[in-house]
Amino acid sequence: MVLNPVLGKLVSKRVVLASASPRRQEILTNVGLRFEVVPSWFKETLEKSSFTAPYEYAVETAKQKALEVANRMHVKHLRTPDVVIGADTIVSVDEQILEKPVDKQDAYRMLSRLNGKEHSVFTGVAIIHCHSKDNQLEMDITDFYEETKVKFSELSEELLWEYIHSGEPMDKAGGYGIQALGGMLVEYVHGDFLNVVGFPLNHFCKKLAELYYPPSKHNVQRKKYDSIPSVDTFENQSDGESESSNFTKQKGASKLDSSGTYSSEAVYASENSSGVRTGFTVPLENQNGVSQSAAKLPSKILELMDGFRASKALFVASKLKIFDHLKDKGPMKAVDIANDVGTSVCGTERLLDACASLGLLEKTPQGYSNTDSANTYLASDGKYSLHGYIIHSNDHLWPLFTNLESAVKEGSRQNHRAFGKKADDLFKDYYHSQEVKQRFMSAMHSIAHLTARDVATAFDLSQFKSACDLGGCTGALAHELVQVYPNLKVTVFDLPEVIANTSYFQPSGQHTAPVTFVSGDFFKDSLPEADLYILSRVLHDWPDEKIHVLLSKVSAVCRPGNALLVAETVLDEQKTHPSVAVLQSLSMTEGKQRSGSEYKQLLEKYGFTDVQIKITGNLLDVVLCFKKSLSL
Ligand SMILES: Cc1cn([C@H]2C[C@H](O)[C@@H](COP(=O)(O)OP(=O)(O)OP(=O)(O)O)O2)c(=O)[nH]c1=O
Incomplete structure (x- = not known):
């Protein structure tokens, strides 16, 4: 991986992130950096009017945060870190600096100012290299900032308040989090996305490259790093490591490592874009200063x-x-x-x-x-809670997967080994055990909620007046559909035992029109009339014979020109991606996951035409097809 050499320079150092921000921790952890987290106690109270530009304020605050931690660790804990990283993110609109809102009203004030406009997000970063000499702390500070432009859509008051009540704005600059629900407010982002989330990773790596790989004497043109040096670049530069492992004085950073700390260099191997293995070197030392070599971690x-x-x-x-x-x-x-x-x-x-x-x-x-x-x-309790699915995974899927070896050998589901019951008996639990039923419904509800918006909006369904969600369980998708299409009436059709338990899952604790619940068995009973039939997460569970019964019934009741919408994870044509669906197949149900062309073939077999597939990027993709008119 090209970036390893830059971050590899920090491998043998005690790195401290002077930030409580979970986003910053996540961004740096994700690229394999090892660090301690010591949140800064520096109060963000610098006088804003004393800075000529907003980014100067962010840079100075970042610096103060990092300095406070470096000093505290040195004095109080007698543990001088090697590198302390501080950061500060602010939002700037109309020359004003917005930090984190103090309360909901403040969040509303901020979001209203951002509404419908473009603003800048600045993150200031300070990298402090520390060393202790005669018990005195010596520090070299490097700082920089990154700007990203973000534009909000025109948002209604109602939406702003709904967002504020989600609680998300409170610990975020400008009162929004682009990485979660706040992403829905944003029309475009120009620049580094991670900078908005709190840490400009790319710029940080370039800065490290400047610090640790200063231009060699023989090649002064390479002074400025517009990009992170490639593996080859590093290899070339590491030739001169003995002299260049010391820091060269440059703007914002001065000579740091006078002792030439590195005692050895571990050879890493990687493949370049043409598949040729190249080597690059990352200096490493173990605690005793004894040479050690390291193989590239198969992370x-x-x-x-x-x-x-x-x-x-x-x-x-x-x-x-x-x-x-x-x-x-x-x-x-x-x-x-x-x-x-x-x-x-x-x-x-x-x-x-x-x-x-x-x-x-x-x-x-x-x-x-x-x-x-x-x-x-x-x-x-959250609207998007995955709790139900997690409990289902623990109580039901985990025991099945611990028997995967037998499942693969025998090619069958392992209910008997996992639960001491045959599949049929286990299925009866869904009818008879309130606890198992509730757990299963919660699991389905979790996933349905999370995917409902993408399923509902994958195609424009405004032409339909009525829909019937077959096996629609708690009605999570149905409720989303009526929100998106106010003229649509949706019937949720599911087994009586399921329908009897749906009230717990309704938005206001009760069934709300225009969603109605009808009980029945879609293999046996007649289906409610509708312009649009929906099968969400149904087909992958059943063997071909059952699918034949179901699709024949849907086809028979569907009038020409009416439609069927199938929501499933659609496999690529090789059937190896996405892995979430491929791994689900290991449960060894009698059903199977299908590729786009397999869904097309299947649906056409039952008289559906004009099959369109939308890959949503969410857990469920969507297939829409229309019942062939008689003349076709
Ligand atoms: C704009 C925006 C900000 N943020 C976050 C990043 C920062 O964590 C926070 C801005 O506050 P900061 O004061 O920069 O950081 P912090 O208080 O979270 O952590 P610390 O001071 O200990 O370093 O806002 C998002 O997570 N998403 C966004 O879209």
Whole structure:
């Protein structure tokens, strides 16, 4: 990977991120940087009017944040870090600087100013290299800023308030988070997206390149790094490493490493774009200063090897409702969470740290708190909560997947091994056990909610007056459809046992027109009349014989010119992507995932024509087709 050489320079250093921002932590963790997080105590109170340009304010604040941490660590903790990174993100509109809103009214004031306009997001970054000489802290500061232009659409008051009530604006500059719900407000972004989220990664890497790979004496033209040097560039430059591993004085950064710290160089191998293996060198030393060589980490494979631990940590934290506790009461100490949920303190602390390392929680001196994603997707009460699906994954899918080896050998689902029951008996649980039924419905509800907007808007469905969502379960998609198409009436058709339990999932706790619920079995009973039939996450579950029964019925009841909408994850033609669907196949249901051409073929077989496929980029893609008119 081309960027490794730059970040590799930090491998043997104690790097500290002087920021509590979970976004910054995530951005840097994602590129494999190892660092400690020590949030800065610097209060963001610099006098704004004393700066001639908004970015100067951001740069100075970033610098002060980093300086405060470097000093504190040196004096209080006697642990001088090698590198401290500070950052500050501000939004600037009409020459005004907007930071984080103090309350909802403030958020409203900010968002109203941004409404319908273009504004700039500036992130100032300070990189401080520290060393201790005679117990005195010496520091070399490098700073820079990045600007990204963002334009908001014209937004209604109602939408702004709905967004503010989501809670998302409160810890974000300008009162919005482009990476989550706030993304819906944005018409365009010009520049580095990550800069808006809080850290201009690309510029940061270029800065490191400037610092660690200054232009060689023989090639002064390469003074300015407009791009991050390629592997080859590094290889060339590392030739002169013995002299250039010391920092050369340049604007904002002065000579740092007078001792020539590196004791050895590990040879990394990578492939260039033509598939030829090239080497580049990254100096490394172990704790004793003894030479060591390092092989390139197969990070993807290591991640897969550990994936089960990460999944299980997420499942257990969800099961213990830790994200709910923290949403209501965070930040909380491990001991208090353990008391509340009735678990051991040491076990809980390990679980919380694991969740923090996975980016699900934030850890500060005050305790643990949810990240934005955890609040939105992991707490059980949010509109987009995945809690139900996570519990289903833990209680149902996990036991099945622990028997994957037998499943592959025998080519069949492993219910008997996982649950001591045959598939049919297990299915009866969905009818008879309230707990299992509720869990399954919650799981379906989670996914339906998350995908509903993309499914509803993949095609313009405004021509239809009525729709019937076959197997529509809790009605999550139906409710989204009537929101998007106010003239549409939607019937949710599902088994009586399902319909009897839907009230819990309704937006206002009850069924709301124009969504109606009708009970029946789509294999046996007659289907309600509609202009548009919907099969969302149904076809992949059933064997061909059942699909034949179902599609024959839909085709028979569908009038010429009326339509069928299928929502499924559509595989590529090789059937190896997206992996979420390919992995789902390993559950060994009797059904299967299909490619676009397979769906087309299947639907045409049952008299549908004009098959159009929309890959949404969400979990579900959408296939729309029309019943052939008689003359065709
Ligand atoms: C505009 C915008 C800002 N932000 C965030 C990035 C920053 O975390 C935050 C701006 O506040 P900052 O003061 O820059 O950072 P912080 O308070 O989160 O963390 P610290 O001071 O400890 O470094 O706004 C988003 O996450 N998304 C966005 O779209």
